[in-house]
Every structure is written in C-alpha cells, then in structure tokens.
Amino acid sequence: MSTIADNLSTLGARINAAAQASGRAPSAIRLLAVSKTKPAAAVREAFAAGVRDVGENYLQEALNKQAELTDLPLTWHFIGPIQSNKTRAIAEHFDWVHSVDRLKIAQRLSEQRPDGLEPLNICLQVNVSGEASKSGCTPEELPALAQAIAALPRLRLRGLMAIPEPTDDRAAQEAAFARVRQLQASLDLGLDTLSMGMSHDLEAAIAQGATWVRIGTALFGARDYGQQ
Numbered sequence: 739m740s741t742i743a744d745n746l747s748t749l750g751a752r753i754n755a756a757a758q759a760s761g762r763a764p765s766a767i768r769l770l771a772v773s774k775t776k777p778a779a780a781v782r783e784a785f786a787a788g789v790r791d792v793g794e795n796y797l798q799e800a801l802n803k804q805a806e807l808t809d810l811p812l813t814w815h816f817i818g819p820i821q822s823n824k825t826r827a828i829a830e831h832f833d834w835v836h837s838v839d840r841l842k843i844a845q846r847l848s849e850q851r852p853d854g855l856e857p858l859n860i861c862l863q864v865n866v867s868g869e870a871s872k873s874g875c876t877p878e879e880l881p882a883l884a885q886a887i888a889a890l891p892r893l894r895l896r897g898l899m900a901i902p903e904p905t906d907d908r909a910a911q912e913a914a915f916a917r918v919r920q921l922q923a924s925l926d927l928g929l930d931t932l933s934m935g936m937s938h939d940l941e942a943a944i945a946q947g948a949t950w951v952r953i954g955t956a957l958f959g960a961r962d963y964g965q966q
C-alpha cells in the first residue's frame with residue numbers, strides 16, 4: 739500500500755508533466771487535497787508531506803476535522819453543495835468556497851463573512867455537462883451572476899469551478915474544460931482562478947488552464963462511503 743507522501747510525489751510528477759506538455763509553469767497549478775470521508779489523521783499525514791490546502795464537501799465533517807487540526811496552518815476550501823442554513827458556518831470557517839452557484843448563497847456568504855477576516859474567495863460553479871449534472875449555474879446564467887457576485891463586499895470572486903461529466907475520452911475531457919476557460923475569458927472580470935480537474939482528468943484540466951486541481955482518490959486512496 740502506498741503512503742500519502744508517495745501519492746503526493748506521484749501527483750507532483752503528473753502535474754509537472756502536464757504543465758510541461760502545455761508550456762505552463764508547474765507553479766501556476768495548485769493542489770487542493772480533497773479529504774471527504776477521510777479522517778483528520780490522513781489530513782495530518784498529508785500536511786506532513788507538504789499539503790497546505792484542504793477541500794471538504796460536508797460541513798459538519800469539515801468542522802470536526804478542523805477542530806482536530808487547529809495546530810496546523812491549513813487553508814480550508816468548501817467544495818460541496820451549499821444549503822442556505824449552512825452559509826454562516828461556511829463564511830466563518832473557510833477561506834475559499836468553490837461551489838457557489840446562485841446569488842442568494844453568495845449574498846448570505848457576503849453578509850455573514852466576519853469583518854475580522856479577509857474577503858472570502860469564491861469560485862462560481864458552472865455546469866458544462868447539461869442534463870448530466872444538477873449542480874452549477876448554466877452558461878446562460880453565468881454573466882449576470884458573475885457580475886452580481888463580483889460586486890458583493892465581503893467576497894472576492896476569483897474564477898470558475900466545474901465538474902464535467904466523467905469520461906475516459908481525453909478529447910471530451912479537454913472540450914469540457916476548454917468551455918470553462920472560454921466562459922471565464924468571456925466574463926472579462928480579470929479572474930485568475932480555474933478550479934477544474936480531479937484524480938482521473940487532471941492532465942486534461944491542466945492542458946486547458948486549471949489553476950486548482952482538486953484531488954481526492956489519487957492522494958488519499960479510494961473512499962469508503964460505508965464508513966460514514
């Protein structure tokens with residue numbers, strides 16, 4: 739069985755190779771370690787290996803892990819579906835939210851972001867897979883939504899996030915990520931972040947401009963939802 743440190747070094751090599759293949763600086767691509775269903779001890783091990791950014795999908799699970807890891811200087815990212823009644827805790831306990839897909843949620847996050855903290859970094863989740871996905875705003879909704887969110891005082895709109903329909907076809911992966919990149923460029927808001935690419939498609943995402951790749955399985959191993 740490989741350790742988290744081994745997996746991280748393999749991932750670093752994948753990211754470097756993908757960056758090089760598309761003429762990008764490896765340092766332009768950051769790794770977000772997605773630790774959903776994994777214990778705090780696994781995050782601690784990842785930290786020891788060099789991970790600094792952690793992504794979580796479920797609020798209560800994330801808060802429990804944060805409470806066990808207060809001694810580590812980690813940056814926490816919320817990447818899961820957001821219910822209105824969870825926005826206050828998200829605004830208080832995270833530095834990034836990648837999964838904003840409607841204005842009401844963004845407004846609440848802005849109102850509830852504590853004054854003493856930096857503005858909350860936001861990625862707007864866009865659905866580039868049509869019917870196949872339930873989360874994310876549509877490409878048609880995106881321009882007005884991005885404008886409105888960019889104007890909220892306690893948020894900093896950084897870019898777009900997408901989870902395209904899974905496929906093993908590299909050309910199809912790249913087409914979906916290219917769509918996200920083009921949508922972002924068409925907003926003309928000076929955004930600097932593209933959160934796209936997971937364990938199985940990070941190479942295609944990097945080829946199309948990803949700045950955060952969100953990696954769970956390839957770092958921590960397969961998830962066992964039965965343990966939840």
Ligand SMILES: *Cc1c(COP(=O)(O)O)cnc(C)c1O
Pocket residue numbers: 772774795817818901936937938952953954955956
């Ligand atoms: C679980 C999850 C990931 C990580 O997926 P892997 O395929 O395990 O790398 C990335 N992004 C989001 C939004 C997720 O929910």
